[in-house]
Amino acid sequence: MKISHLVFLFVLTLCFFVSWGATSPFDVDDSVDLISCLKYKTNNVTFISQLVFTPLNSSFQSVWEARVNNFRFIKPSTPKPSVIVTPIDETQIQTTLLCTKRHGYEIRIRSGGHDFEGVSSTAVVPFVMLDLFNMNSIDVDVGNKTAWVQAGARLGQVYYSISQKTNTLYFPAGVCPSVGVGGYMGGGGYGNLVRKYGTAADHVLDVRFMDVRGNILDRKSMGEDLFWALRGGGASSFGIVLAWKLGLVPVPEIVTVFSVNVTLEEDGTDIFYKYQYVAPRMDRDLLIRVRMSSEFIGNTTKKTIRMSFEGLYLGKIDTLLTLLDKRFPELKVKQENCEEMSMVQSSLVLALQGFTTSTPTEAIANISAIRRELSNAKIKLDYVRTPIPKSGLRKIWRKMFANDRSETLIMYTFGGKMEEYSDTAIPYPHRAGVLYQLYKGVSFVDQTSDTTPTSLRRIEWLRSFDTFLEPYVSKNPREAYYNYIDLDLGIGSDTYEEASVWGERYWKRENFKKLIRIKAEVDPENFFRHPQSIPVFDYALVSSS
Numbered sequence: 001m002k003i004s005h006l007v008f009l010f011v012l013t014l015c016f017f018v019s020w021g022a023t024s025p026f027d028v029d030d031s032v033d034l035i036s037c038l039k040y041k042t043n044n045v046t047f048i049s050q051l052v053f054t055p056l057n058s059s060f061q062s063v064w065e066a067r068v069n070n071f072r073f074i075k076p077s078t079p080k081p082s083v084i085v086t087p088i089d090e091t092q093i094q095t096t097l098l099c100t101k102r103h104g105y106e107i108r109i110r111s112g113g114h115d116f117e118g119v120s121s122t123a124v125v126p127f128v129m130l131d132l133f134n135m136n137s138i139d140v141d142v143g144n145k146t147a148w149v150q151a152g153a154r155l156g157q158v159y160y161s162i163s164q165k166t167n168t169l170y171f172p173a174g175v176c177p178s179v180g181v182g183g184y185m186g187g188g189g190y191g192n193l194v195r196k197y198g199t200a201a202d203h204v205l206d207v208r209f210m211d212v213r214g215n216i217l218d219r220k221s222m223g224e225d226l227f228w229a230l231r232g233g234g235a236s237s238f239g240i241v242l243a244w245k246l247g248l249v250p251v252p253e254i255v256t257v258f259s260v261n262v263t264l265e266e267d268g269t270d271i272f273y274k275y276q277y278v279a280p281r282m283d284r285d286l287l288i289r290v291r292m293s294s295e296f297i298g299n300t301t302k303k304t305i306r307m308s309f310e311g312l313y314l315g316k317i318d319t320l321l322t323l324l325d326k327r328f329p330e331l332k333v334k335q336e337n338c339e340e341m342s343m344v345q346s347s348l349v350l351a352l353q354g355f356t357t358s359t360p361t362e363a364i365a366n367i368s369a370i371r372r373e374l375s376n377a378k379i380k381l382d383y384v385r386t387p388i389p390k391s392g393l394r395k396i397w398r399k400m401f402a403n404d405r406s407e408t409l410i411m412y413t414f415g416g417k418m419e420e421y422s423d424t425a426i427p428y429p430h431r432a433g434v435l436y437q438l439y440k441g442v443s444f445v446d447q448t449s450d451t452t453p454t455s456l457r458r459i460e461w462l463r464s465f466d467t468f469l470e471p472y473v474s475k476n477p478r479e480a481y482y483n484y485i486d487l488d489l490g491i492g493s494d495t496y497e498e499a500s501v502w503g504e505r506y507w508k509r510e511n512f513k514k515l516i517r518i519k520a521e522v523d524p525e526n527f528f529r530h531p532q533s534i535p536v537f538d539y540a541l542v543s544s545s
């Protein structure tokens with residue numbers, strides 16, 4: 001980097017701090033800037049010239065955009081990092097952390113970039129983005145049934161790596177193959193095996209983790225409290241996850257996937273009503289998910305709801321059909337709706353990417369084969385604990401008809417293994433009694449941005465739909481999922497009362513209080529922060545209120 005650039009960056013940095021108030025720890029006497037700090041501390045010209053990007057680098061924009069999965073956060077007006085660092089080893093991460101702190105920037109950590117509020121790639125304060133995509137090694141140990149995965153690896157790469165070594169072990173993780181393990185595991189993580197094995201975080205055995213001082217810790221050296229917090233409490237409130245050690249679970253060599261569509265004209269309301277009673281109580285080898293959207297009937301202007309019931313059964317077609325015939329004959333699943341395949345193929349087929357069993361398995365690990373525009377949406381998530389009555393379902397359909405067909409609802413069935421975990425086993429608390437998870441989203445794929453009049457109308461519809469659903473979903477608190485982060489829930493964090501408005505929805509009271517206590521111990525200065533990170537309270541403020 002040229003001296004003139006350094007001076008420019010320095011001035012830019014100063015301007016930021018002038019406009020962002022006086023509370024930053026930036027020390028003006030410390031006249032070396034962040035890049036100089038990185039240079040000085042690593043003494044590695046190659047690192048600086050290849051892996052550190054400032055807005056002056058022509059590739060800055062593309063590196064930043066490359067892993068922003070939601071186009072809502074790729075706009076000229078979106079605040080970008082002052083510096084992006086894309087380390088290839090842990091020393092470079094440590095140096096980045098220490099220099100970032102020293103120069104008064106905040107840090108944002110990005111692994112897969114799927115954050116629903118852009119928390120990993122944008123901020124309203126000057127910040128350094130630590131992008132871990134280069135650190136994506138996966139080491140599968142079949143004998144010990146474990147795998148070490150670095151934070152920058154994607155779920156699809158984990159599935160593929162396991163499948164290259166064995167077809168009778170797997171890892172129970174998420175649906176979309178491009179989701180990063182760095183963010184995913186830190187929030188809990190549901191997926192197609194949730195009824196059989198619980199969340200992904202339930203199967204994390206160990207971690208390599210960097211704390212605010214740059215120390216590398218593992219489960220033993222960090223202690224059980226912090227290890228508990230990292231598995232569902234949102235790792236980015238506590239430090240930097242470098243790698244997770246995963247426990248692999250047994251799966252059959254052959255599994256079955258089925259798919260049937262039902263509309264309201266084909267008794268959709270009755271079938272969905274029954275789904276709510278039987279699917280969460282069914283054999284845990286079977287998971288059924290339902291996707292719904294409204295559509296016009298034929299070429300009329302009358303609307304209906306199309307429901308896609310899709311299932312994964314850990315066994316063969318014959319047994320599945322016997323089971324469904326006994327418990328859920330109304331769904332009318334037949335031999336021709338079913339296909340037998342390997343576990344990794346089931347992840348491909350159920351990935352919502354249009355993949356089929358003839359798609360080469362490699363595609364699940366190939367980031368460029370995954371359609372990013374699917375994330376181009378605003379979403380909200382609920383948990384349903386009581387079956388919605390038919391009258392309520394009919395009201396829901398009418399409410400959906402009022403939107404412009406851009407909405408999608410996805411129900412993931414819980415029950416099974418999820419019933420066996422206590423709400424406090426890990427911070428993720430949405431366990432026993434949850435019938436299904438209810439995802440609601442509106443898409444902007446056909447729009448140029450999320451601020452066109454059409455997009456704004458859709459967001460408004462989603463918010464009113466969310467309010468409308470209140471009587472039908474979990475209450476006290478109305479539960480929400482931290483991995484489906486939603487800043488609409490609130491961002492106040494000066495007092496417990498303020499923070500509990502959103503915190504107790506993600507974690508419930510007991511877990512949230514424990515997370516706050518652990519946060520105060522491991523990051524008392526609140527360096528690792530974002531709008532919904534675990535808060536550190538200013539006790540002067542607490543006692544005066």
Ligand SMILES: Cc1cc2nc3c(=O)[nH]c(=O)nc-3n(C[C@H](O)[C@H](O)[C@H](O)COP(=O)(O)OP(=O)(O)OC[C@H]3O[C@@H](n4cnc5c(N)ncnc54)[C@H](O)[C@@H]3O)c2cc1C
Binds near residue numbers: 115174191235
């Ligand atoms: C298309 C799509 C499909 C999804 N499917 C599922 C699903 O099936 N099941 C499910 O449970 N969730 C799902 N999610 C939600 C997903 O789990 C979260 O968005 C998750 O946070 C993404 O992790 P990431 O690493 O890709 O994202 P990022 O945007 O990189 O990170 C998300 C959050 O984690 C933090 N973080 C990332 N890496 C680290 C690290 N190394 N150390 C500390 N903190 C870190 C970030 O700072 C940020 O706060 C889906 C999301 C999308 C967009």
Ligand SMILES: *[C@@H]1O[C@H](CO)[C@@H](O)[C@H](O)[C@H]1NC(C)=O
Binds near residue numbers: 088
């Ligand atoms: C310097 O950085 C380069 C690129 O990141 C890396 O390959 C090399 O190992 C680093 N050298 C040392 C001594 O760390």
Ligand SMILES: *[C@@H]1O[C@H](CO)[C@@H](O)[C@H](O)[C@H]1NC(C)=O
Binds near residue numbers: 049051053
């Ligand atoms: C960024 O620009 C500087 C100055 O031109 C250059 O030395 C450096 O190699 C560039 N960095 C990257 C990662 O391209």
Ligand SMILES: *[C@@H]1O[C@H](CO)[C@@H](O)[C@H](O)[C@H]1NC(C)=O
Binds near residue numbers: 141142143144
């Ligand atoms: C389990 O891991 C240890 C340590 O890496 C290794 O020595 C041992 O051989 C492994 N066990 C099996 C059954 O592969």
Ligand SMILES: *[C@@H]1O[C@H](CO)[C@@H](O)[C@H](O)[C@H]1NC(C)=O
Binds near residue numbers: 259260261306308
């Ligand atoms: C169900 O409907 C969707 C959307 O119209 C379609 O893409 C899919 O092929 C249908 N599936 C079946 C099994 O008919």
Ligand SMILES: *[C@@H]1O[C@H](CO)[C@@H](O)[C@H](O)[C@H]1NC(C)=O
Binds near residue numbers: 298299
């Ligand atoms: C669509 O509408 C036209 C008349 O507007 C009609 O002739 C045609 O049969 C309809 N097609 C279908 C599939 O219903």
Ligand SMILES: *[C@@H]1O[C@H](CO)[C@@H](O)[C@H](O)[C@H]1NC(C)=O
Binds near residue numbers: 362366367369
């Ligand atoms: C990954 O996918 C892209 C886009 O479909 C394709 O062009 C490329 O060949 C694939 N790479 C591999 C290694 O399969």
